[in-house]
Amino acid sequence: MDDRSCNNATTSGAHWSNATDNSSLDYACLHYSYWGDPLAAIEIAAMVLVIVCNTAGLASLYRTTAISGSFKPYIANLLLANLAMAILENPLDILFELSCDRWTLSWAACDFFLYCNYVFAGWEMHAHLLITVNRLWAMIFPYNYRHRHTMTTSFVLTTGAFIYVHAWILPGLVRDSLFFRIMGRECEVNGDAQRPWQLMVQTFLFLAPIAFVAGSYVCLVVRQRMRLKTRPDAPEIELQSRPTDNGTSGEAPAALKKTRRQNSRAFFILTLLTCSLVVTWTPYQVCQLLQIGGVTVNDDVVGALDVLWIIQSILDPLLSTSIVSDVRTVFVQRH
Template sequence: MSLNATFSPTNSTPPNTTWDFSPIYSLCTIFLTVIGNGFILFLYIRSSKLHGPFAVYVINLLIANMLCSLIQTPLDLYVRLIRHHSFPALFCSFHVYFNYALTTTIPVAHVLITLNRVWAIAAPLSYRRHHSYKMAAGICVGMWVFLNAYIVPCVVIDGVYYRTVFDNVHCTANQDWSYWVQGCRAMFYIGTEVIIVAVYPYFLYKWRQRCRIRGKITVVQSASESVKNAGEVSEQTAASRASARSFLVLTLLTANVVVCWTPMNVYFLSNRYIVNGEFYKFAKLIKLTFSAVDPLLFAIAIKDLREACRDLFQCSRL
């Protein structure tokens, strides 16, 4: 998430930012995010038990978390901490681009995981039969293409026609042409949380329904039943069990979204009327924690991931 704040146009230089708690905490979250997401990514690549179409969405999120922490957050810290009368226009354009192109990938990647888990729960047989690596990869690549198709032209227009000396001092998008920024916030920050929270009750309903169905299905079929029916029941049983395991994944990720995204989205909705610098700092720090927590939640929710981690350390002892 961006660390940019709103500054008064009357200031000729950036505010005097020191190494207080906020930048130190940012550096800690960078370290934890890169190490945690990188380790989980390594396990997904190494362990064949974790391979599957759903893994593509998880890897997509892990990469988005790492890129944001490796590129966007350090750039933002540099802008806040290094004192310049004016940054180069090209540097500011790259900063504005990464500020929105990378931070928007994380919430959209979470939406993809949410919709994928809802499909797995609501229609497990359809999910197992039709979902594939090709579909998952196409959806994730399409996410990156769509976000860049929206953001790149806006950043170019902002830099060529609207950027002022004041904007280059603070390396921000021009406020006189901020409709695209408001669109980013509405669609990719606030809108994504609304989608994730709104579909969770339906997900929970379908999960309970699948649990009841699974309880009624017997694995052993009577001799009078046809092989075809036995195969269908066996497939339905496996699909029900697989979809039931999605409950913990989506529940933890949804809770993380609500806790870490809500303060910043409240700030976005209210800053036109009430500008609270202390609340912004709080929301900023909570949002920075989000990407560092994601890998821990995956490790808690996915048994095969924990087993892959255990196997890795057991092999290292030999």
């Protein structure tokens, strides 16, 4: 038997030597803790919605023609990250809270839980980062983007980001599992033993992408406004109307109108993704940074921010109007 199992140590969370304390703790947990917390029902409902929305989004993604083929892997990468978090990590997190914050599974399961907690969160974060980088590339260097960006480029970038997240996370988790883990009632990284690693991961892997996404969006907005101010009038007039044989004003070429609609849609989606990400993820990550620094944060506040984080995973597949339309079609056809 694994000597780290919760079932064989009197100091573990699975068994308590004092029967009276155990009974009191179970009573308090049943009546006043997670079961009686409104955030519990919200968190469980949000997890179910994440699974439903992202599964429907993936099902509809490959049926829509409104999104270019080379851009689809970025959205699929984001939806898969959301699904992985909801299916593999969130149930273990809820089970931990239902057990009054006592880890009742094996410590091998704890290793898996911590892996999911860190890696999948980083995966989600960098999936959004890649979408921003893609839009930044397309809007600032459109000619290079059209000729260099392919489906292969998308797969290389998404795979590289996934490996990059592992390069940050795995060394710390392996060291914690082998040398620093405290065999107690909770399943968490020993922050005191690896404080520098935790600070670097929190800063560069989680907070830096949010800052980059927000900063990139501001740069795109400024650049677009400057381009509109400096654009000559003649080309704009030419796009808006064209003379025909009978002298009446005609519509702009279909290709130009389609390109303009696609650019407008892409910028609108990017706006929604950026605003929602900053609003839902920044408070939670700042809270995590404060906790790493030794600041005590109320458990209810942490729970509320955790739910706010999950909400972003529901918004991701719904922000694109084309995906929303296709999701609706999928549901109608299935029912």
